[in-house]
Amino acid sequence: MLFPTIDFAIFFGIVFVLNWLLAPFPRYWKIFIIIASYVFYGWWDWRFVFLLAASTVTTILGGILVHKAASGRSRRGWLAATVVVELGLLGWFKYYGFLSQNVDNALHSLGLHGPFPLLNITLPVGISFFTFMGLSYVIDIFRQSLEPAKPIDVAVFVCFFPHLASGPIVRGSELIPQIERAHRRNPRHIDLPRAAYLIMAGLFKKVVLSSYVSSAIVDPVFAAPNQHSAIEVIFAAWGYGVQIYCDFSGYTDIAIGCALLLGFRFPENFNAPYTARTLQDFWRRWNMTLSFWLRDYLYIPLGGNQGGDGALYRNLMITMLLGGLWHGAAWTFVAWGGLHGVGQVVGHYRRRKRTRAGLPALRQGRWAVAWQRFATFQFVCLGWIFFRATSFSNAFSMLSRLFEGWSTATTLVSFPVILTIAVGIGTQYVPNRFALRCQQTFARWGVLMQGASLGTILLVITTLGPPGVAPFIYFRF
Numbered sequence: 001m002l003f004p005t006i007d008f009a010i011f012f013g014i015v016f017v018l019n020w021l022l023a024p025f026p027r028y029w030k031i032f033i034i035i036a037s038y039v040f041y042g043w044w045d046w047r048f049v050f051l052l053a054a055s056t057v058t059t060i061l062g063g064i065l066v067h068k069a070a071s072g073r074s075r076r077g078w079l080a081a082t083v084v085v086e087l088g089l090l091g092w093f094k095y096y097g098f099l100s101q102n103v104d105n106a107l108h109s110l111g112l113h114g115p116f117p118l119l120n121i122t123l124p125v126g127i128s129f130f131t132f133m134g135l136s137y138v139i140d141i142f143r144q145s146l147e148p149a150k151p152i153d154v155a156v157f158v159c160f161f162p163h164l165a166s167g168p169i170v171r172g173s174e175l176i177p178q179i180e181r182a183h184r185r186n187p188r189h190i191d192l193p194r195a196a197y198l199i200m201a202g203l204f205k206k207v208v209l210s211s212y213v214s215s216a217i218v219d220p221v222f223a224a225p226n227q228h229s230a231i232e233v234i235f236a237a238w239g240y241g242v243q244i245y246c247d248f249s250g251y252t253d254i255a256i257g258c259a260l261l262l263g264f265r266f267p268e269n270f271n272a273p274y275t276a277r278t279l280q281d282f283w284r285r286w287n288m289t290l291s292f293w294l295r296d297y298l299y300i301p302l303g304g305n306q307g308g309d310g311a312l313y314r315n316l317m318i319t320m321l322l323g324g325l326w327h328g329a330a331w332t333f334v335a336w337g338g339l340h341g342v343g344q345v346v347g348h349y350r351r352r353k354r355t356r357a358g359l360p361a362l363r364q365g366r367w368a369v370a371w372q373r374f375a376t377f378q379f380v381c382l383g384w385i386f387f388r389a390t391s392f393s394n395a396f397s398m399l400s401r402l403f404e405g406w407s408t409a410t411t412l413v414s415f416p417v418i419l420t421i422a423v424g425i426g427t428q429y430v431p432n433r434f435a436l437r438c439q440q441t442f443a444r445w446g447v448l449m450q451g452a453s454l455g456t457i458l459l460v461i462t463t464l465g466p467p468g469v470a471p472f473i474y475f476r477f
Contacts, residue, residue: 001043002472003254004207011040012258015161019262026183030152037161041125048124051089055127056158058085059134063141063148079142083135090131097121098329126165128326130158132293137172139297149176162259166251166472168269169289178264185263193439195260196450200457201435202253205246205424206472207465213239213246213420215466217412222388225397229408233401235417237381240388242424245273247473248287272428274380277362277372278351279343282380294323312348317341327387332395336386343379377425 001008015036022029042049062082069075091099097119107113137154140146149157149172156179163170221228221236228236249270256266269289276282283291302315317338324337351361362372389395401408442450 001040003251003258004203007043011036016261020185020187023185023187023263024183027152029182030156030179033156033161034152034159037156037159037164040161041159041164044125045122051093051124051127052130052159052164055086055089055130055134056155058082058089059137059158060151060154062086062134062138063154066138066142067148075142079138082138086131086135090127093121093124093127095325095329126167129167129169130164132169132290133163133171134158136169136293136297137176140172146172146176149180153179160259160264162255162262162264163266166248166255167287167289168252168255168266169293170266174267175264182263187263190263191260192450193443195257196442196454197435197439198253198257198260200454200461202250202257203458203461204250205253206250207461209420209424210243210246210250211466212464213417213424214243216414216417216420218243218388220412222390222394222398225394225401227408228401228405228412229410230402230405231410232408232412233398233405235413235421237385237398238421238425239417240384241274241377241381242421244384244387244473245270246424251472274377274425274428275373276376277369278347278376279340279379280347282376283340283344290323290326294319298322309349309352313345316344316348320344332386332389332392335392335395336383339383339386343383 001011018032018036019029022032038049038052041052059082062078062085065078066075066082069078100117100119103115107115137146137157141148148154153176154172157170157172157176160170160175160179216239217232217236218239221232222240225233252266252269256268259266267289269287271285271288273282273286276285299315299319302318303311304315305312320337320341321334322337324333324335324340327333327336355361362368385398386392386395389398442453445453
């Protein structure tokens with residue numbers, strides 16, 4: 001079920017009313033939310049509700065068994081078993097086809113037959129997100145930073161529909177205490193101004209900006225790069241940067257806003273990533289819940305920045321390569337992660353070299369900051385070419401046009417395209433106090449004025465947006 005649809009509007013309207021009517025009755029409320037979340041998830045394909053149930057049961061049992069284990073060795077064993085089951089489900093649905101195809105290709109090149117059948121397995125929506133949430137819950141119990149919750153509370157935590165399909169990745173320590181206190185919520189304390197701002201901003205980014213730049217330049221250029229000029233390739237790369245940001249941040253804005261209307265707070269997932277001065281800064285701002293998950297559950301356990309520069313660079317590369325593979329079962333995603341890994345290694349090396357020389361880690365000054373932001377954005381967009389490309393051939397065709405396509409006519413770079421890209425990037429430089437002022441102004445208005453303003457914004461979004469709604473990009477991750 002897609003957020004910007006009539007189906008979801010009807011669904012959420014019903015859930016909103018029953019959510020608050022059942023709030024004083026915790027058990028009935030939790031059962032209702034689980035049922036509603038399974039309806040939401042099964043709307044796309046009802047068969048995958050069994051996968052969601054299996055992941056939930058694994059998370060619940062894993063947490064209990066790890067907590068009750070009599071020794072450190074058995075605790076590690078139960079944790080390992082839980083990780084194997086969770087990642088096994090993820091691996092089967094997301095990576096089996098990738099693995100079997102690559103093994104088959106390698107053996108065929110040697111004149112041998114592949115040992116695995118080539119199957120066309122449908123990728124369930126959001127499997128990477130709820131798998132990582134389940135893993136973080138069990139790992140936190142293993143680390144003794146989280147106590148096991150009631151099974152029904154864990155079930156709500158895993159399947160709660162606002163975050164289910166495409167994040168943000170909410171941890172048990174962030175959401176389970178809210179679920180346990182759900183009966184204390186007061187509908188009079190809903191942060192309506194912030195929720196309305198997030199939902200409207202998310203809809204505008206997704207339906208208007210992301211959809212337009214995709215159809216106007218990104219899709220045509222990536223589909224046939226050899227037919228387009230170098231300028232069009234550059235704008236297509238910039239455009240995809242805007243598209244994926246507006247698509248993903250738009251989705252999580254709507255998710256966070258919907259959760260607020262139900263009385264729950266999710267962590268922020270984006271913080272103006274295209275204002276970053278370094279790649280390290282970019283990953284502190286982009287898909288923050290995933291970045292911090294990879295840091296806390298992969299990078300730090302590998303050793304983090306302990307053990308010298310060589311160990312640091314190794315850990316960075318492993319984290320970014322696996323982070324790239326998390327996004328998709330294709331070598332282009334691995335290349336994307338590797339590119340960011342190399343970029344981070346070089347960035348760390350340069351900053352440490354300056355620090356050891358007694359200089360600031362980064363050059364200061366207005367022009368230096370502007371150059372750092374410009375260079376970081378260009379590197380990120382270079383990476384987006386591999387992320388968006390359907391194959392290495394497609395990616396290298398895009399890159400080759402940067403050298404060979406300067407004599408080709410440029411027809412797709414129109415004023416609306418330039419304006420859309422400028423707005424998608426420029427709004428990230430708007431101070432946070434602007435959003436706060438908008439919310440404060442909205443809060444002072446009466447109900448009729450609030451309704452009229454929201455109706456007007458929806459009318460503008462519907463008018464400017466294309467017919468129908470394209471699926472969110474991150475649904476396939």
